[in-house]
Amino acid sequence: ALYNSKTTTRGRTTVYSSEHEARIRSERAIECALQSADLSKEFQVYFQPIVSLPDRTVIGFEALARWQTPDLNWICPDTFIPIAERTGLIHRLTLSLFDTAVRQIKSLPGELGLSFNLSAHDITSPETVGSLLDVIRRHQYDPRLITFEITETAVIGSYEAAETCLQTLREAGVKLALDDFGTGYSSLGYLHRLPIDCVKIDRSFVSGLDDPVAKGVVRSIVNLCQSMRMLCVVEGVEEASQLDVLQSLQCRLVQGYHFSPALPFAEVHDGAHKTGTV
Numbered sequence: 001a002l003y004n005s006k007t008t009t010r011g012r013t014t015v016y017s018s019e020h021e022a023r024i025r026s027e028r029a030i031e032c033a034l035q036s037a038d039l040s041k042e043f044q045v046y047f048q049p050i051v052s053l054p055d056r057t058v059i060g061f062e063a064l065a066r067w068q069t070p071d072l073n074w075i076c077p078d079t080f081i082p083i084a085e086r087t088g089l090i091h092r093l094t095l096s097l098f099d100t101a102v103r104q105i106k107s108l109p110g111e112l113g114l115s116f117n118l119s120a121h122d123i124t125s126p127e128t129v130g131s132l133l134d135v136i137r138r139h140q141y142d143p144r145l146i147t148f149e150i151t152e153t154a155v156i157g158s159y160e161a162a163e164t165c166l167q168t169l170r171e172a173g174v175k176l177a178l179d180d181f182g183t184g185y186s187s188l189g190y191l192h193r194l195p196i197d198c199v200k201i202d203r204s205f206v207s208g209l210d211d212p213v214a215k216g217v218v219r220s221i222v223n224l225c226q227s228m229r230m231l232c233v234v235e236g237v238e239e240a241s242q243l244d245v246l247q248s249l250q251c252r253l254v255q256g257y258h259f260s261p262a263l264p265f266a267e268v269h270d271g272a273h274k275t276g277t278v
């Protein structure tokens with residue numbers, strides 16, 4: 001019996017550790033690729049329209065990072081952003097992506113909003129915040145058209161530092177959105193304490209909209225935003241039926257595959273000259 005349990009344990013340990021090692025190896029590989037990446041060549045900004053209802057006017061775009069390595073592998077942001085944060089490369093990456101995003105949105109006709117995701121490291125670094133504001137000034141883009149999206153988990157770790165940085169951004173005239181709203185632990189507390197202009201309702205609520213409870217949650221958040229004079233964007237709208245429900249709940253701003261996925265700039269650029277709706 002002893003002998004058996006020992007082999008079993010050893011067997012399990014071997015399986016576990018090789019999976020573990022494989023994961024670390026691939027993280028190391030991504031880390032190396034990231035260290036030596038030519039940011040301006042390998043990274044692109046894709047743009048997903050943010051749509052105003054009921055007329056479906058595109059009022060702006062969320063910038064979403066895309067990375068294609070020289071061996072033509074696509075690596076998704078949920079993978080490379082945490083690695084960039086851990087290795088300290090995030091500052092350079094954020095500024096490079098933001099510079100591209102502002103330059104490109106500026107070349108589109110009309111006064112379009114630009115929503116840009118910031119990570120925890122970005123919103124606790126006064127240096128990064130200063131550089132972000134420099135980018136806006138350099139491109140002479142109206143700061144009121146810029147929204148920085150942050151998550152509450154980004155704030156939790158170092159609340160004081162984040163609060164100071166967010167205040168600096170707000171004083172410069174940019175807007176702040178609380179991303180993935182409803183997925184964290186204390187969303188309401190942060191909504192009250194942070195200088196937030198907009199809430200983005202996580203797509204997990206939209207996928208269950210035929211359930212009366214989920215529908216009630218979305219209705220409550222929409223009403224809450226109204227009474228706090230905040231904008232509210234519902235993310236992850238994929239189906240016409242979801243859109244119907246959201247319109248009945250008086251949702252004004254939506255985003256999702258039903259309208260468009262995030263697109264490379266060239267496609268957004270061509271589309272923008274044809275029509276302002278989706």
Ligand code: C2E
Pocket residue numbers: 048063064065076077078081097117118119149179180203235236237238255256257258261262
């Ligand atoms: P997020 O900010 O919550 O962005 C929304 C994600 O949902 C995007 O994934 C988008 O492509 C996807 N999405 C949009 N519409 C739909 C839909 O209708 N259905 C479904 N299932 N998904 C939809 P993506 O581009 O892979 O980005 C993942 C996350 O990576 C983002 O989540 C954001 O947290 C982070 N991220 C992306 N770009 C950047 C960046 O430039 N900087 C930082 N710090 N984070 C970024």
Ligand code: CA
Pocket residue numbers: 062117149179
């Ligand atoms: Ca976002």
Ligand code: CA
Pocket residue numbers: 179180200202235
């Ligand atoms: Ca989100």
Ligand code: CA
Pocket residue numbers: 179180
């Ligand atoms: Ca997210």
